[in-house]
Amino acid sequence: MTAATSSGDLRRTVLRPSVVAAVGLVGGFAVARATEREVGGGLFALAGTWCGRQWARTTGPVGAAVLGALYTAAMGGSHPLARKVGPWPSVLLVAAGVAVASEVAEARGRRRGLPRSG
Numbered sequence: 498m499t500a501a502t503s504s505g506d507l508r509r510t511v512l513r514p515s516v517v518a519a520v521g522l523v524g525g526f527a528v529a530r531a532t533e534r535e536v537g538g539g540l541f542a543l544a545g546t547w548c549g550r551q552w553a554r555t556t557g558p559v560g561a562a563v564l565g566a567l568y569t570a571a572m573g574g575s576h577p578l579a580r581k582v583g584p585w586p587s588v589l590l591v592a593a594g595v596a597v598a599s600e601v602a603e604a605r606g607r608r609r610g611l612p613r614s615g
Contacts, residue, residue: 513614514551515599517544518568522575522592526584541572552599555614556606564595564602571595 521544529537552561571591579587
């Protein structure tokens with residue numbers, strides 16, 4: 498395996514919408530706690546925008562709309578969930594849920610002949 502191949506493999510693994518969405522949720526929360534809410538919200542929005550473009554390509558427009566709505570709802574839903582399980586467990590749970598949904602939707606897109614992410 499060459500360095501270029503392993504670098505490309507790493508890029509495809511790290512820049513998957515499921516990973517970026519999870520980072521957007523977890524990282525947005527961490528940044529908002531460490532700085533200001535708006536900065537964390539900016540990271541969340543930036544990650545969501547990138548994911549939306551990728552999801553449109555890999556799952557189609559309906560899949561992208563559903564995943565985008567789920568991503569947004571996960572952020573909102575983590576707040577009431579945090580009152581029950583705590584803030585970090587809440588964010589980790591919703592991030593994992595979005596990541597799994599993204600992987601499932603992209604797998605369905607590949608079966609329909611849509612391109613792979615990454």
